[in-house]
Amino acid sequence: xxxxxxxxxxxxxxxxxxxxxxxxxxxxxxxxxxxxxxxxxxxxxxxxxxxxxxxxxxxxxxxxxxxxxxxxxxxxxxxxxxxxxxxxxxxxxxxxxxxxxxxxxxxxxxxxxxxxxxxxxxxxxxxxxxxxxxxxxxxxxxxxxxxxxxxxxxxxxxxxxxxxxxxxxxxxxxxxxxxxxxxxxxxxxxxxxxxxxxxxxxxxxxxxxxxxxxxxxxxxxxxxxxxxxxxxxxxxxxxxxxxxxxxxxxxxxxxxxxxxxxxxxxxxxxxxxxxxxxxxxxxxxxxxxxxxxxxxxxxxxxxxxxxxxxxxxxxxxxxxxxxxxxxxxxxxx
Numbered sequence: 001x002x003x004x005x006x007x008x009x010x011x012x013x014x015x016x017x018x019x020x021x022x023x024x025x026x027x028x029x030x031x032x033x034x035x036x037x038x039x040x041x042x043x044x045x046x047x048x049x050x051x052x053x054x055x056x057x058x059x060x061x062x063x064x065x066x067x068x069x070x071x072x073x074x075x076x077x078x079x080x081x082x083x084x085x086x087x088x089x090x091x092x093x094x095x096x097x098x099x100x101x102x103x104x105x106x107x108x109x110x111x112x113x114x115x116x117x118x119x120x121x122x123x124x125x126x127x128x129x130x131x132x133x134x135x136x137x138x139x140x141x142x143x144x145x146x147x148x149x150x151x152x153x154x155x156x157x158x159x160x161x162x163x164x165x166x167x168x169x170x171x172x173x174x175x176x177x178x179x180x181x182x183x184x185x186x187x188x189x190x191x192x193x194x195x196x197x198x199x200x201x202x203x204x205x206x207x208x209x210x211x212x213x214x215x216x217x218x219x220x221x222x223x224x225x226x227x228x229x230x231x232x233x234x235x236x237x238x239x240x241x242x243x244x245x246x247x248x249x250x251x252x253x254x255x256x257x258x259x260x261x262x263x264x265x266x267x268x269x270x271x272x273x274x275x276x277x278x279x280x281x282x283x284x285x286x287x288x289x290x291x292x293x294x295x296x297x298x299x300x301x302x303x304x305x306x307x308x309x310x311x312x313x314x315x316x317x318x319x320x321x322x323x324x325x326x327x328x329x330x331x332x333x
Contacts, residue, residue, distance in 0.1 A: 002194060002234055002330050004164060006123055007101050010073040025288055028310055030070040031258040031269050034058045035080040040107050042142050044172055044200045049080060056261050060087045064094055066259035069279035078105040083114040096124045103128045105168065108154040121162040128166040129155055134179050141172060155190055166194045173212055177223045184231040194234040197224050198305035199243055214301055218245030235305060237329050238312035243303050253291045255310030267291040269306050271298055
């Protein structure tokens, strides 16, 4: 299967309950960023996410309240680099106690010191390692030699130690598609539990030209579609068709709500028009219809997984044929 059974059941039950309540829009994941501190300054990352001070981090109580306010079953724990968060063991333990599924998004540099032997494996905890290509490309994107080798070593330890282990690969201009296949083959040999491959977002604060043009994106993701039939790629077929330019999707900016040291980020994980202290004010104040339309210039070239995967699933559930195809894809991994 592409995802563990318990994870899939929790997500399906939650979405079903939201629809029974007649909700057209609802979050499915909270992108929780306890801190904006990082031990890397990757070339494709927004400036805010690696320049924050540790003293400005969120408290555990604030993190837990944000998760409760969002009401979702899945917490993507990111940042910054979450392994730098001093209270990480307490936060993860509390989230697991509350029945949440945690995707710990990490560059892997500190897994051996901050997670392995400190936070025990759990079916509710997924270690998600950022891996943007093979050694030369990954080290270039991370702007530090040795990061690829460390990440590969940590993936091996993670699997050996019994953690659910995923990878997250952002495709940039430097990324050669043959290299992506080579990476998939390596990760398959290492028996990782899932691989997310998605386009990057062109942050305005990133000055270097590292992002794909629309044409390049379409060409490369047509190949990723083919790879998804052979490897455990976790993006749905409809999302990959969208990334390959074969279909259009509306954005679902509300599907992955983002809580940060500055508050609730609106309208989405990528664009910080405004920050809110209160979830209800955030939810009611944002003009979701406008951001769904993709009329804003900052949305014109965006095909980020966080904004469109929920839309892809929604479209797939609109016909019996698409639902059967989605179910077949899920069990084929």
